[in-house]
Amino acid sequence: MSTRLNPYLGFRDNAREAMEFYQSVFGGELSISTFAEFQASEDPAEADKVMHSVLEAPGGLALMAADTPNSMEYSSGSSISVSLSGDDDAQLRGYWDKLSSAGTVSVPLEQAPWGDSFGMCVDQFGVTWLVNISGSAG
Incomplete structure (x- = not known):
């Protein structure tokens, strides 16, 4: 297997909900493992938390996520963005429509100065998404 770079998102208690949403956006196969399944926490309150999840979607897209254990600090952040780019406009x-529907659009998806269509939004889970459509007429 070749090396690949995968976004790995952290959540407090809603990784399952977020990953099921992303599966509704991108399609594909979703695999979820809990802390209880791997005896990864002695805290019974963490039994159903997501220890690891991976969404393998068509076109080679892969997205991973987990819930942050209660003992670790968590802050929903804007220090990372996930970028989707390509030339398949539809x-x-x-x-874009699905990711932005219950979120906040910070830059509308429209023709950018460089000629592509570009937009930025923050989805309902606090994740920033950038979408760039190459050569699109907007």
Whole structure:
């Protein structure tokens, strides 16, 4: 297997909900493992938390996530963004519509000065998404 870079998102208690949402956006197969399944926490309150999840979606997309254990500090952050780019206008606009529907649009998806269509939004889980559609007429 070749090396690949995968975004790995951290949540406090809603990784399962977030990953199920992302599966509804991107399709694909979702695998979820809990802390209890791997005896990864002695805290019974963490039994159903997501220890690891991976969404393998069509086109080679992969997204991973987990819940942050109660003993670790967590802050929903804007220090990372996930970027989707390509030339399939319909597919990328479909992703955009779903990701932004219950979130906040910070830059509308429209023609950018460099000629592509570009938009930024923060989804309902606090994750920032950038969408760039190459050569799109906007």
